[in-house]
Amino acid sequence: MTEASDFKEIVKQQADIVRVVGDYVKLKKSGAQNYSGLCPFHNEKTPSFSVHATRQFYHCFGCGVSGDVFSFVQKIENITFPEAVRTIAQKLGIALPRISYSSPAEAKEARLRTVLLEIHEKACAFFQEYLRRPEGAHARQYLAGRGLDEAIIKAFRIGYAPDSGFILRDRLRAEFEEEVLQESGLFSWKQDGGARTADRRHQNTRSLDSEQIGVQAAKPTTKDQPPTPDGRLQPALSQAKGPTVASMYSKFRDRVVFPIANEAGRVIAFTGRTLSADEKSGPKYLNSPETAIYSKSRVLFNLDQAREAIRKLEYAILVEGQMDCISVFAAGFHNVIASSGTAFTELQARLLARSSKNVVVNFDPDTAGAKATERTLALLIEEEFQVKVLTLESGFDPDLFIRRKGRDAYAQALKNSQRYFDYLIERARAQFPVRSAEGKVKAVNYLLPHIQRVPSRIVRDELAREIAQKIGIDSAVLRQELKHAAANRSATALKAPAEAQITEAEKILIRALASASQMQAAGEHVSERDGAEEEFDPARQAQFVLKTELLHLGLATEELIATLLNSSPVPADITELPLSEPGRNLLASILMKEDEELNAGHLEGAVRALRRIQLRRKLEHVQRALQAAQGQEPGRLQSLLQEKLRLKRALMDPGLADEGPAPAA
Numbered sequence: 001m002t003e004a005s006d007f008k009e010i011v012k013q014q015a016d017i018v019r020v021v022g023d024y025v026k027l028k029k030s031g032a033q034n035y036s037g038l039c040p041f042h043n044e045k046t047p048s049f050s051v052h053a054t055r056q057f058y059h060c061f062g063c064g065v066s067g068d069v070f071s072f073v074q075k076i077e078n079i080t081f082p083e084a085v086r087t088i089a090q091k092l093g094i095a096l097p098r099i100s101y102s103s104p105a106e107a108k109e110a111r112l113r114t115v116l117l118e119i120h121e122k123a124c125a126f127f128q129e130y131l132r133r134p135e136g137a138h139a140r141q142y143l144a145g146r147g148l149d150e151a152i153i154k155a156f157r158i159g160y161a162p163d164s165g166f167i168l169r170d171r172l173r174a175e176f177e178e179e180v181l182q183e184s185g186l187f188s189w190k191q192d193g194g195a196r197t198a199d200r201r202h203q204n205t206r207s208l209d210s211e212q213i214g215v216q217a218a219k220p221t222t223k224d225q226p227p228t229p230d231g232r233l234q235p236a237l238s239q240a241k242g243p244t245v246a247s248m249y250s251k252f253r254d255r256v257v258f259p260i261a262n263e264a265g266r267v268i269a270f271t272g273r274t275l276s277a278d279e280k281s282g283p284k285y286l287n288s289p290e291t292a293i294y295s296k297s298r299v300l301f302n303l304d305q306a307r308e309a310i311r312k313l314e315y316a317i318l319v320e321g322q323m324d325c326i327s328v329f330a331a332g333f334h335n336v337i338a339s340s341g342t343a344f345t346e347l348q349a350r351l352l353a354r355s356s357k358n359v360v361v362n363f364d365p366d367t368a369g370a371k372a373t374e375r376t377l378a379l380l381i382e383e384e385f386q387v388k389v390l391t392l393e394s395g396f397d398p399d400l401f402i403r404r405k406g407r408d409a410y411a412q413a414l415k416n417s418q419r420y421f422d423y424l425i426e427r428a429r430a431q432f433p434v435r436s437a438e439g440k441v442k443a444v445n446y447l448l449p450h451i452q453r454v455p456s457r458i459v460r461d462e463l464a465r466e467i468a469q470k471i472g473i474d475s476a477v478l479r480q481e482l483k484h485a486a487a488n489r490s491a492t493a494l495k496a497p498a499e500a501q502i503t504e505a506e507k508i509l510i511r512a513l514a515s516a517s518q519m520q521a522a523g524e525h526v527s528e529r530d531g532a533e534e535e536f537d538p539a540r541q542a543q544f545v546l547k548t549e550l551l552h553l554g555l556a557t558e559e560l561i562a563t564l565l566n567s568s569p570v571p572a573d574i575t576e577l578p579l580s581e582p583g584r585n586l587l588a589s590i591l592m593k594e595d596e597e598l599n600a601g602h603l604e605g606a607v608r609a610l611r612r613i614q615l616r617r618k619l620e621h622v623q624r625a626l627q628a629a630q631g632q633e634p635g636r637l638q639s640l641l642q643e644k645l646r647l648k649r650a651l652m653d654p655g656l657a658d659e660g661p662a663p664a665a
Contacts, residue, residue, distance in 0.1 A: 008070075011089045017056045017069040020088060024076050024350050026383060027051060034592045038382075040076055040347065041065050050592045055514075059588035066584055076347075078295065079113070080106045109292070112183060116293045119176055119184045120259075120267040126168055127159025127257040127270075136160040138275055139256050146323065147403050152330045155305070159257045161272055165249030181248070185269065185288040189248040252286065258322050260294070260340060263351075265304040269294040271322055271340075298347050301325055301340035307355050309334035315358035317390075317414070318344070319398050320372065324362075327399040331407040333414075344376040349383045357383075360417050362390040364397045370427065374450075377420050381453045388417035421463055424450055425470050434471045443471050448481060505609035506557045507590050508602050509546065512538035513564035514591060515598070538598045551610040554617060559583055612651065619647040 018027065018035055027035035030050070039049035039060040048062035059066040067075070074084035086096055130136050131153070139160035143153060152158075161168070172181055181187060255272030262268050269288035274281045288294060302325050310316045317336040319325050325338035339348060352359065361376055363369040373389060380387050390413055392401050402410050418426075424447060428434075432442035447467055454460045461479070468475035515538055543565060546552055552561040560583045567577055579587065622644045629636050 007089075008085050011085055011092065011094060012056075012069065014092050014094065015056075015069045015088050016053075017058065017072070018051055018053050020069050020091065021051050021058060021072055023091075023354060024072075024347075025049065026350075026353075031592065038346075039063060039065075040350075050588070052592055055591060057588075059585070059592065061585065061589065064585055066588055078298075080110045082106065083110060083113075112180065113292050115176065115180050116184055116291060117266050117268070119172060119180065119186070120269070120293070122172060122175065123168060123184075123186055123270070124157055124159065124259050124267045126171060127161055127252075127259075128157060129159075130162050131158065131160040131256075135162050142256055142273075142275060146399070147327065148330060152326065155329075156302075156326055157259045157267070159259075161250065161252035161255045161257050163254040165253055168250045168252075169248055178248070183291060185291045185294070186251055187248045188251050251288075254281070255286065258326075260288070260299060260301060260322075261304045262293075262299065263304055263307075268299070269296075273323075296340060297345040298351070299340055300348050300351055301338040302329065303337050303351065303355075305329070306335050306337050310337075310352075310355040314356055315360060316352060316356055318352075318359050318361050318363075318376070320363045320369065321397070321399075324398040327402050328362075328410070331402045331410060333410070339376075343372065344379060346379060346383070349379055349385070353383060353385070358386045360388045360390050360414060361420075362392070362398055365392055365394055369397075374424070374427070377424070378450060378453055381420065381450065382455070384455055387420040389420055389423035390414060390417040391423065421450070421466070425467060428471070440471055440473055444473070444478065444481060502557055502586070502590070503609065503613075505606035505613075506552075506555060506561075508598065508606035509542050509552070509610070510557060510560060510564065510587065510590050512542035512598055512603055512606075513546075513561065514587065515539045538603055541600075541603055545607050549611070549614075551607070551614055553614075555610075555613075557586070560586055615647055615651050619644065619651070622647060 021027065025037040025040050027037045030036040033052055033054045035051045035053065036047045037049050038044055038047050039062055041060065042063040044062050049058065049060045051058045057066065057068050058072055069088060070081060070084045073087055074081055077084065077087065079087070089096055131139055143158065169187060252270060252272040254276050255274050258271045259267045260269040260271060272286045274284055290296065301322050306316065313335050315335065317328060317333055319328060319336060319338050322338055322340060325336050328336040337352070359380060361373055363373045377387060392398065392413060428443040428446045432439045432446065434440045434443050451460055451463055454463065464478045465475045468478045546561065546565060552558050560579065563577055563579055563583065622640055626640045626644065629640060
């Protein structure tokens with residue numbers, strides 16, 4: 001073993017996959033050894049994602065993904081394998097060795113991420129420098145008008161991007177290769193007749209190399225086109241395969257720049273707020289594209305600075321925009337975070353849950369803000385957060401409210417935050433006047449999906465009683481509506497996997513085979529029945545019987561059993577087995593439902609059941625042969641009749657009387 005593989009094994013032995021996955025997915029125990037939850041890799045309402053505590057692997061019956069603790073972290077964090085090993089090691093407090101990579105592509109990906117972090121750090125310092133220079137005077141004036149002092153500007157590392165498209169480019173070019181600068185998301189360029197901007201889209205299933213990086217077209221404007229030294233616009237580089245240095249120019253120009261940091265406080269992206277009233281200046285707020293280090297759905301703005309306060313105060317304040325977040329933070333409420341230019345996502349909820357499951361949602365009170373609040377509430381409720389809603393006066397977002405009314409007024413508003421269902425009931429009554437039967441029906445239909453998302457049945461029942469009282473309907477009617485909705489959900493739930501069609505005997509033999517970690521050579525295997533073993537070894541006994549009698553031939557599980565038999569020793573990580581997707585799904589399904597430990601009685605019963613199946617199949621074959629042999633030579637008929645009699649006698653053997661082990665009580 002190499003030093004790197006030794007370290008990987010050390011980490012894997014100490015890592016509890018249930019604990020690691022539980023940082024990202026809300027898991028509930030659903031069997032003796034497995035836990036289930038909503039899959040983080042595809043959208044679903046019914047949990048189909050399972051984690052096996054003993055075998056240390058995960059599997060989703062919805063999208064088919066499987067793997068161990070490393071592949072889970074690698075996939076959900078969108079990082080390379082060595083980075084996943086190091087991430088888990090850091091969680092466990094294991095000292096890190098020198099990093100190594102399994103392939104040149106993996107090493108290149110990791111190096112790209114490292115260099116991109118360095119580029120963003122340099123760019124952040126550049127923007128901070130220009131905010132202090134004479135060119136940044138109007139940016140400083142804007143920030144002062146928003147009530148931000150030097151301390152807050154420094155804390156959030158706010159800067160200014162000069163109007164020139166080339167100063168940042170030329171400074172970074174002196175330290176970094178042009179190819180990497182293209183991947184940073186900081187630059188656009190003129191090429192093939194249109195403005196281009198590097199936009200590295202991450203795939204959840206694998207690390208990307210440079211050949212998988214695309215560019216996204218944007219509408220060219222006069223402002224976007226870099227001028228030549230004499231002031232004229234440059235012609236398009238239609239024949240170029242990639243941007244040249246001369247064609248590349250800064251994405252952020254004449255903007256106040258707000259850095260976006262990851263959990264560790266490293267700058268990974270920027271948001272630029274325009275200072276120009278020119279219609280050609282672009283959008284009011286311009287965000288970095290997704291890159292190898294930045295995915296907006298996985299980041300909460302200011303979480304790096306707010307985490308300690310959130311844990312100390314045991315709740316978070318969630319606002320929509322970065323300026324709202326900064327203003328609330330500046331007013332002394334350091335437990336504030338923002339969703340950073342995107343709708344609040346499930347991954348962000350899980351990120352927040354690591355610090356606290358109590359949150360006050362304070363979005364803008366306008367129509368768009370109210371709808372965003374509803375979507376966010378729905379997601380937080382499903383994730384079992386304790387949620388309150390802070391609704392400010394009409395026309396006031398958190399930033400404006402604090403600047404106009406002050407810190408104390410905002411603190412009082414926080415104290416008066418509503419329970420999330422009080423807020424929803426008020427919204428329902430405002431949208432659908434409940435004086436009429438029609439209004440009551442619409443109000444109930446509006447609230448029902450929110451009630452259904454509440455995981456606790458007791459809480460749902462209490463909410464139904466309260467809502468019925470406030471809307472003016474019979475609580476029994478509302479409960480009946482809830483039951484009807486639940487029945488409809490059950491009818492559309494995922495069907496049972498293919499393993500439902502597999503006999504209990506096959507499942508037991510598969511479980512026995514999969515329990516093997518280190519096996520002797522096939523020729524040395526002996527059965528427990530021969531009295532050669534001191535302890536019961538289900539894997540060894542199953543291998544001996546199946547290889548000797550070939551009881552699996554012709555079964556629906558033949559391919560799966562054959563793979564387990566041929567994989568000697570069976571790898572500790574069963575996801576490494578060379579199985580088709582249906583076979584992998586079937587194996588995961590069987591192993592995820594292990595309710596009790598195998599014993600000799602289980603295995604003997606399964607073997608008898610399979611022998612009986614094979615005898616019946618042989619008998620059916622003989623009977624078909626007898627029908628086809630009518631009128632043929634007497635010797636052939638006599639031989640078939642004798643075989644039929646032998647098989648019937650074998651089926652009457654008391655040793656084959658059991659169809660398999662009795663089901664567990």
